Amino acid sequence: MSVRPKMRELSPEERKAGFDEVEKGLALHQALPEASRCLFCHEAPCVSGCVAGVDVVGFVRRLKTRNFVGAARLIREANVFSAVCSRVCPSEEQCEKPCSSTNLAEPIAISALHRFVADEELKRGIRPEKAGTPTGKKVAVIGAGPAGLTCAHKLARLGHEVTVFEAEEKPGGLMVYGIPRYRLPSEIAEAEIEYAISPGVNLKTGVLVGKDIPFDEIRRNSDAVFIGVGLGYKSQLDIPGHDLPGVLQAGEFLRKAALGDPPELSGRVAVIGGGNVAMDAACSAVRAGASEVVVLYRRREEEMPAWKREREFAKTEGVEFRYLTAPQRFVEKDRKVAGIECVSTKLGEPDSSGRPRPEFIPGTEHVIDVSYVILATGQGPWPEISSVFGGIRFNASGTIKVSPETLATSIEGVFAGGDAVNGGKTVVQAVADGKLAAKSINDFLS
Amino acid sequence: MVDLSLEFCGVKFPNPFTLAAAPTTDSAEMVARAFEAGWGGAILKTTSVETEVVELVYPMMSGIDFEDKKLMGLQNIDLISERHIDEVEKDVKALKKEFPDRVVAASIMGAEKEDWQELVRRLEAAGVDLIECSFSCPHGMPERGMGSTIGQDPELTERTARWVKEAAERVPIVIKLTPQIADITAAAHAVKRSGADGVCAINTLKSLIGVDLDTFIPYPNVGGYSTYGGYSGPAIKPVTLRCVAEIAKSVDIPIAAVGGISTWMDAVEFLLLGATNIQLCTAVMRNGFRIIEDLIDGLTVYLEEKGMKSVTELVGKALPYIVDHSKLSRDYKVVSAVNRETCIKCDVCYIACMDGAHQAIELDENRIPVINEDKCKGCGMCETVCPVEGCITLKPRES
Ligand SMILES: Cc1cc2nc3c(=O)[nH]c(=O)nc-3n(C[C@H](O)[C@H](O)[C@H](O)COP(=O)(O)OP(=O)(O)OC[C@H]3O[C@@H](n4cnc5c(N)ncnc54)[C@H](O)[C@@H]3O)c2cc1C
Ligand SMILES: Cc1cc2nc3c(=O)[nH]c(=O)nc-3n(C[C@H](O)[C@H](O)[C@H](O)COP(=O)(O)O)c2cc1C
Ligand code: SF4
Ligand code: SF4
Numbered sequence: 006m007s008v009r010p011k012m013r014e015l016s017p018e019e020r021k022a023g024f025d026e027v028e029k030g031l032a033l034h035q036a037l038p039e040a041s042r043c044l045f046c047h048e049a050p051c052v053s054g055c056v057a058g059v060d061v062v063g064f065v066r067r068l069k070t071r072n073f074v075g076a077a078r079l080i081r082e083a084n085v086f087s088a089v090c091s092r093v094c095p096s097e098e099q100c101e102k103p104c105s106s107t108n109l110a111e112p113i114a115i116s117a118l119h120r121f122v123a124d125e126e127l128k129r130g131i132r133p134e135k136a137g138t139p140t141g142k143k144v145a146v147i148g149a150g151p152a153g154l155t156c157a158h159k160l161a162r163l164g165h166e167v168t169v170f171e172a173e174e175k176p177g178g179l180m181v182y183g184i185p186r187y188r189l190p191s192e193i194a195e196a197e198i199e200y201a202i203s204p205g206v207n208l209k210t211g212v213l214v215g216k217d218i219p220f221d222e223i224r225r226n227s228d229a230v231f232i233g234v235g236l237g238y239k240s241q242l243d244i245p246g247h248d249l250p251g252v253l254q255a256g257e258f259l260r261k262a263a264l265g266d267p268p269e270l271s272g273r274v275a276v277i278g279g280g281n282v283a284m285d286a287a288c289s290a291v292r293a294g295a296s297e298v299v300v301l302y303r304r305r306e307e308e309m310p311a312w313k314r315e316r317e318f319a320k321t322e323g324v325e326f327r328y329l330t331a332p333q334r335f336v337e338k339d340r341k342v343a344g345i346e347c348v349s350t351k352l353g354e355p356d357s358s359g360r361p362r363p364e365f366i367p368g369t370e371h372v373i374d375v376s377y378v379i380l381a382t383g384q385g386p387w388p389e390i391s392s393v394f395g396g397i398r399f400n401a402s403g404t405i406k407v408s409p410e411t412l413a414t415s416i417e418g419v420f421a422g423g424d425a426v427n428g429g430k431t432v433v434q435a436v437a438d439g440k441l442a443a444k445s446i447n448d449f450l451s
Numbered sequence: 452m453v454d455l456s457l458e459f460c461g462v463k464f465p466n467p468f469t470l471a472a473a474p475t476t477d478s479a480e481m482v483a484r485a486f487e488a489g490w491g492g493a494i495l496k497t498t499s500v501e502t503e504v505v506e507l508v509y510p511m512m513s514g515i516d517f518e519d520k521k522l523m524g525l526q527n528i529d530l531i532s533e534r535h536i537d538e539v540e541k542d543v544k545a546l547k548k549e550f551p552d553r554v555v556a557a558s559i560m561g562a563e564k565e566d567w568q569e570l571v572r573r574l575e576a577a578g579v580d581l582i583e584c585s586f587s588c589p590h591g592m593p594e595r596g597m598g599s600t601i602g603q604d605p606e607l608t609e610r611t612a613r614w615v616k617e618a619a620e621r622v623p624i625v626i627k628l629t630p631q632i633a634d635i636t637a638a639a640h641a642v643k644r645s646g647a648d649g650v651c652a653i654n655t656l657k658s659l660i661g662v663d664l665d666t667f668i669p670y671p672n673v674g675g676y677s678t679y680g681g682y683s684g685p686a687i688k689p690v691t692l693r694c695v696a697e698i699a700k701s702v703d704i705p706i707a708a709v710g711g712i713s714t715w716m717d718a719v720e721f722l723l724l725g726a727t728n729i730q731l732c733t734a735v736m737r738n739g740f741r742i743i744e745d746l747i748d749g750l751t752v753y754l755e756e757k758g759m760k761s762v763t764e765l766v767g768k769a770l771p772y773i774v775d776h777s778k779l780s781r782d783y784k785v786v787s788a789v790n791r792e793t794c795i796k797c798d799v800c801y802i803a804c805m806d807g808a809h810q811a812i813e814l815d816e817n818r819i820p821v822i823n824e825d826k827c828k829g830c831g832m833c834e835t836v837c838p839v840e841g842c843i844t845l846k847p848r849e850s
Contacts, residue, residue, distance in 0.1 A: 007519070032793075034840040041520070045738050063744060070714040072749040074756070079748075 007042055009111040010035035017322055024186040024262065024292055027318075028092070031114075036121040040069035042106060043113045050103035051115055056437040057084040061100055061115055068122055077126035080119060085155045085201050088127055088193050089180055090433045091120035095312045099433070127196055133203035137164030142450045145170065145227040147214050150178020151432045152423025153233035154201040155439025156446070161204040163447050169206060170223065172213040176202070178235055179424075180432065182260050185285050187292065191265070215393030224419070229446045232394065232405065232414070232421040233439065236384040236429050242277060246335030247380070251342035255286040255381035262289045272376030273297040275345055276324075277332055279304065283381035284315040287324045290379060299325040299373070301332060303350050303363040310383075327373075331363060336372055344372045384429050397421075404428045411445040412438060420445055453754040454761040455491075455747065459728040460623035460648040460705050462580050464554050466491035467718065467762060468746050471709045471730035472558035472583060472627075475740075477532055479542035483549060488740040489747055492554030493546075494730065497531040497585050498539045499559065500566045505533045513660045513670040513680070524686035525733045526660035528671065528678055530591045531560055536570060540577040547578045556581035558627070559615075560588070560597055567611065568618035575622050582622050583707075584615055584647075586638075587629035587654030589681050599654070602629035605641040612645035623648035625707060628694070631657055635694045639702040649705035651730070652694045655681025684733040687711040692724060696773055699725030713742075715749030722762065723769035785829035785845040787811070787822045793842045794819050800833035800843060808832045 013029040020027060031039070043065045051061040059080050067076035080087045094100075096116035104112035142165045146153045149171035157167045175181050180194040202208055214220055214234075224230055238256030246252070253268065255278070261267055267289060274295035276287040279302040290298045300319070302309060305328045309316065320326070329350045336344035349369035352361035386403030387393075398406040398415035405414060405421040412420045422438025424430065455466040469492040470476045470485055477496040485493060499505070507530055517523040532539070539557060546555045557574045559582060561567040567584070574582055585598060586608055592598030601607045608626065616624050624647040628638050639650050659679055662669045669677035688711025695708050708721035709730035718729045734742060754762060789800070796818045804812040811826035812833065820833075829845055837843040 032840075034838060034842075037840070047739070066742070066745045067748065070716055070745055070749050072715065072745065072752055074752045075745070075748040 007038045009042075009114050010039050010117070012117060020187065020322060021291060024265075024267070024289075026190050027187050030124055031117050031121045033121075036068065036118055037071075039114050040065050040118060042110075043069070044105055046105050050105060051100045051113070054100040054103050055083075055433070056099070056431075057090070057433050057440070058437070059083045059100070059119070061119075064122060065113070065115070065118060068118055073122055073125040074129070076122040078132075080122060081126070081131070081200075084433065084436055085158050085439075086151050086180070086197050086432060086436055088120070088123035089151070089189060089197055090436065091116050091123045092189050092193065093184055094431065094433050095314065097314060098312070127193070131196060131200045133200060134158070134162055136205035137162050139166070140164040140450065142166065142229070143168070143227045144229045144231065144446060144450075145223045146231045146233065147220075147223070148178065148233040148235060148423070148425070149173075149176035149198075149208065149210070150233055150235050150423055150435060151180060152235075152425075152435035152439045152442075153178070153231060154198060154206075155436045156231045156233065156420075156422070156443045157206045157439075158201045158204060159440060159443035160446060161206045163443070165447070165450065167206050168227075169202075169208050170212045170214050170218065171208065171210045174210055176208055176210060178233075178435075182263055183256075184263065184432075185259065185289050186263060186265070187288070188285075191263070215389065220394050224416075228418065228450055230419045231439075231442050231446065232397075232419065232425060233423040233435070234387065234390065235424040237387045238282075239383050239385040242332065242380050242382055244332060244334050246337060246342065249335055249337055249342040250340065251376065252335060252378045252380065255282050255379050256384075258379055259285055259289060262293065267293040270294045270377050271296065273299065273374065274377045274379065275373060275375045276300045276379045276381055277345075278302070278381035278383065279309040279311055280381065280383045281311050281315050282383055284311045284319045284324075286379045286381045287319050288322050290377075291322050291324065295377070297325070298323070299327055299375075301327050301330045301345070301347065301373070303329065303331045304352060304360060305329060308352075308360045329363070331365060333370065335378065342375065342378055344374045345378060346370060346372050384424070386425065386428075390425070402428060411448075412442045413445060413449075418449060453751055453759065454763075455750060455754075457727055457762055457766075459707060460581060460625060462554055462623060464491040464728060465552055466747060466750075467722070467727070467729040468743055469493060469554065469556075469707070469728055469730045470735060471732035472497050472585065473732040473736065474529065475732065475735045477534065479545045482542070482546055482555075485735075485740040485743070486546070486550045486553050489743040490553070490740065492556060492580075492728075494556045494558050494583050495532075495539055495542060496534075497558040497560050497588070498534060498536050498570070499531055499561055500569060501535045501537065503531075503535070503560075503562070503566070505530050505535075507533060508673045510671045510673070515660055515686070517686075522684060522733075522737055524658075524660070524682055525684040525736070526658050526670075526680040526682050527655070528590055528673075528680040531585070531588070536573055540573060543574065543577040543579050547580075554580045556583055556625075558583040558585055560585045560592065562595065562597055564614045567614050571615055571618040571622075571624075575619060579622055581625060582615070582619065583625045583627050583651055584612070585627050585654065586611065587627045589629060589631055589655055589657035590679050599629040599631055599657070602627075602638060602654075603632050605637045608638050609641040609645045612642050612647040616646045616648075625649040625651050625705075627651040627654055627709075629654050630690055630694050630710075636697050636701045639698040639704060643702055643704050649707065650698060650702075651707040651709060651728075652698060653687075653691050653710045655683045655710075656687055656690065658682035683710065685711050685713055688717060692720060695721055695726050696724045696770065699767065699770055700773065715746045715753065718746065718750060719753060719765060720769075722765040723767070725767040725770055727766055784848040785831075786824050786827050786848050787829060787831075787833050788844050788846045789820050789822060790839075790842045790844075791819055793839050795839055795842075797838060799836045799838065803832050803836045 586602035588598030691710030
C-alpha cells in the first residue's frame with residue numbers, strides 16, 4: 006500500500022523570511038499514485054463530507070486517468086472557489102474524515118489532490134463563464150466575500166442581472182483581507198474572484214451599505230437581495246493598558262499583513278487567544294520580525310478552538326504555547342507595552358460554551374516581558390448590523406436568522422448566508438450557502 | 452462541441468463505449484441502468500437455443516493482484532447465459548423501445564448450423580441492431596465443440612460465419628475472435644471471406660489463475676476441484692492492442708476492441724489502432740456503470756485539447772508507425788539522462804541497470820545516478836523502473 010504523500014513545504018527557517026506560500030502542492034508522481042489509492046467507493050462518504058458537494062470520487066477518478074481539465078471542471082461546478090478551498094479547507098474534519106481508506110491505512114489526501122487539480126487549472130487559466138439568457142430580474146448582493154460572490158456567480162449564469170455592493174476597495178472578503186498569504190497567496194484568490202464575476206456580475210466596491218446607500222434603497226431597486234456581510238472582529242479584552250502603543254488588534258494586524266504591508270515587529274510578541282485567528286496572528290508575527298512568539302490561553306490545548314492543523318503549523322514555526330494563563334493587565338514602560346501581568350488558571354465547571362470555565366488561582370500572578378501584544382479574541386457580528394438591515398430578524402448572538410432549507414430571512418425576497426448567518430465557519434460553508442441562496446432566489450424569482 | 456458518435460458495421464453508436472457480452476448485460480434491467488448512465492451500446496450476454504443446457508458452477512470469479520493493487524487480472528469460469536433466446540428476445544424488445552438511440556446487440560453461440568441460423572432469425576425479428584457471434588470462449592464451451600474451438604480454426608471460422616451471415620437479412624454480423632491462435636489475421640481474413648461484417652477482438656485468454664498453497668487446489672475451488680478459465684482485465688490489454696493492430700494492418704474489416712480497456716486513455720489507444728467500437732467488461736464489473744462519466748468526459752476533453760471535432764479523426768492514426776522489427780533503424784541511438792532536480796535517490800535505476808542491463812549507472816557522492824554514456828546502450832530499462840514521472844528520459848545521441 007503506497008502511503009499518503011506530503012506536499013513539499015518551506016522549512017521553518019525559510020518561512021521567517023516572508024509571507025511566501027508554505028505548502029508547495031503535490032508533484033504529478035505523488036498525485037497519481039494517491040489517486041489510485043482511492044477505492045472509488047459506492048455512495049462515497051467523502052462526498053457527504055464536503056458541504057459544497059464536490060464529487061470527490063468523480064474528480065479523483067478523472068485525475069487518475071489524467072483528465073485534469075475534466076476533474077477541474079467537475080470541482081468548479083460545485084465550488085466556485087476551488088483553488089482557495091483546496092488550500093484553506095480543514096479537510097481532515099470534512100471530506101477526509103469519513104474516507105473509507107482510513108480503515109486500510111490513511112484517508113486519501115483529498116484536499117491535496119483537489120489542490121493539484123485546481124493548480125493545473127490555474128496554470129492553463131480558468132475558463133470564464135457566460136451570462137445566462139437575460140430574465141429581466143435584478144438581484145443585489147451585499148458583501149463580496151465567498152458567500153456573496155458564489156451567489157452572484159450562480160445567479161448571473163442563470164440570466165439574472167446581479168450587482169454586488171462591497172464596502173472594501175477589493176472584492177474577496179476574508180479571502181483577501183483575512184486569511185494570511187502564506188496559506189493563501191493573493192493571486193490565487195484573485196484568479197478565482199475574477200472567475201466568480203466572469204458571467205457579467207456588476208461589482209460596486211467601496212460602497213458601504215447603510216452609509217453610502219441605504220438598505221431600503223437596494224431593496225426597492227431589486228427583485229431579490231442576498232446578504233453576505235460576514236463578521237467583524239470582536240471588541241477587545243477590556244483590561245488595563247489595552248490601549249497602550251504596542252498592543253495590536255489581530256484583525257487590523259492580519260488585514261495589513263494580508264494586503265502585503267505587515268506592521269514591523271521585534272522582540273518577544275505575545276498573542277492572546279486560542280482560536281484560528283490567534284494561530285494566524287502568531288505565525289504572521291513570526292514572519293513580521295518577532296524573535297519569539299508566545300500564545301497565551303486561559304484553558305488547555307484540548308479546549309482550544311483552533312484547528313489541530315493550525316496548532317501544529319504554529320508549533321512547527323516555533324510558536325510557544327502557554328496554557329492556563331490569563332492576562333490581568335498590560336505593563337507599561339517608556340509609554341509602550343513592556344509586559345503582561347498574568348495569573349494562572351485551573352479549570353472549573355463547564356460554562357455556557359460547554360467548555361470548563363477557567364478559574365484564577367490567587368497568588369500565581371506573574372509578568373511576562375513582551376515587546377508587542379496581539380489581541381486575538383475572535384470574531385463576532387458587526388455591531389451595526391441590526392440598524393443597517395432594519396426589519397430583519399436576528400438571533401440572540403447577533404447573527405441573521407434564516408430558514409435553514411432556503412436561507413430566507415424574515416423579509417420576503419431577502420436571503421442571507423455565510424459567516425453573518427453561521428457566526429463564523431469556513432470558506433467552503435460560505436460557498437455552500439451562496440449556492441443554496443442562489444437556488445432559493447432563482448426559485449423565488451421564477 | 453466534439454462529436455463522439457461512431458459508425459461500426461454500418462450501425463451508428465452515439466459514443467464508442469459499449470458493454471461487452473458479460474454478466475453486466477445479462478438482463479434488461481442492468482442494461483437500462485447502463486444506458487441511463489450514458490453507455491452507447493450493449494452486447495447482451497451470449498445466449499443460445501433452448502435445447503442447449505447451461506449449468507453454471509460457483510464460485511466462478513478469481514482475481515489476481517499486482518502487489519498492493521487489486522485485480523490486475525480477472526479469471527472467470529462462467530459459461531454463456533442461463534437465459535435462453537426466448538428471454539433475450541423480450542429484453543431486446545424492451546430495451547429498443549425505451550432506448551431507441553442506443554445500440555442493442557445480441558451475442559450468440561450454437562453447435563449446429565440450424566441453431567446458428569435460428570438464433571439469427573429470431574433475434575433479427577426481435578429488433579437487435581447487430582449480432583455478435585462468440586467463436587472464442589476459451590473454457591467450458593470448447594469441451595462441447597463450441598467457443599474457441601471454432602475461432603482457433605480459420606476454416607471452421609469461415610464456414611460457421613457464412614452460415615450466420617446467410618441467415619441475416621438486415622443486421623450486420625460480427626465475429627468475436629480468440630487470441631488463442633498462432634495468427635489472428637488468418638481468423639480475421641476467414642471472417643472477411645465469409646462475408647460477415649466485422650470482427651471483435653478479443654475474448655478472454657485461457658488461463659489458470661493460481662494455486663492455493665495450503666490445499667494445493669487451484670483457484671477457483673469448486674467443491675475440491677478446479678479448471679482452466681478465461682483471463683481478462685488490465686493485464687491483457689497489451690495482447691489486445693497487438694491483436695487489433697495486426698488485424699487492422701492486414702484486413703479491411705471493421706474492428707471492435709475488447710480486452711483490458713478500463714479508461715478513456717485505453718480507448719484512445721484502440722481507436723488510434725483502427726478500432727471503431729470500444730467494449731468493456733472487467734472494468735465495469737469492478738467499478739460499475741458509472742465509469743462511463745469519466746470515459747466520455749476524458750475522451751471529450753482529449754479531443755477538445757487536440758482541436759479535433761470528431762472521434763473519427765483518431766481512427767487508425769497510429770497504424771503507419773508500426774513496422775516489422777527488421778525495418779527499425781539501426782542508426783537511431785539514444786542515451787539515458789537523469790534529472791538531478793527531481794531524482795529522489797531511490798537508486799532503483801541503478802540496480803536495474805547493474806543487474807538487468809549494461810552497468811552504465813554510477814552513483815555520485817549524493818547517491819544521485821550518473822549515466823556513463825560510454826556504457827549506456829539506451830535500452831530504456833532505467834526509465835521503466837523510475838518512480839518519478841519524467842525524471843529519467845532517453846535522449847537521442849548527438850552523432
Ligand atoms: C484570520 C482568519 C483566518 C481564516 N482561515 C480560514 C481557513 O483557513 N479556512 C476557512 O475555510 N476559513 C477560514 N476563515 C474563515 C473564512 O474566511 C470565512 O468563513 C469566510 O470568508 C466567510 O465568508 P463570507 O462571504 O460569509 O464573509 P466575508 O469573507 O467576511 O465577506 C464579507 C464581505 O462583506 C463586506 N461587507 C460587510 N458589511 C458590508 C456592508 N455593510 N456593505 C457592503 N459590504 C459589506 C465585507 O467587506 C466583506 O468583503 C478565516 C477567517 C479569518 C478571520
Ligand atoms: C464473467 C465474464 C463472463 C463473460 N461472458 C462472456 C460471454 O458470455 N460472451 C462473450 O462473448 N464474452 C464473454 N466474456 C468476455 C468479455 O466479453 C470480454 O471479451 C473479456 O472479458 C475481455 O474484456 P475485459 O478485459 O474488458 O474484461 C465474459 C467475461 C467475463 C469476465
Ligand atoms: S471515501 Fe476515500 S476511498 Fe472512498 S471514494 Fe472517497 S476518497 Fe476514495
Ligand atoms: S472543497 Fe474542501 S471539503 Fe470539499 S472536497 Fe475540496 S478540500 Fe474537501
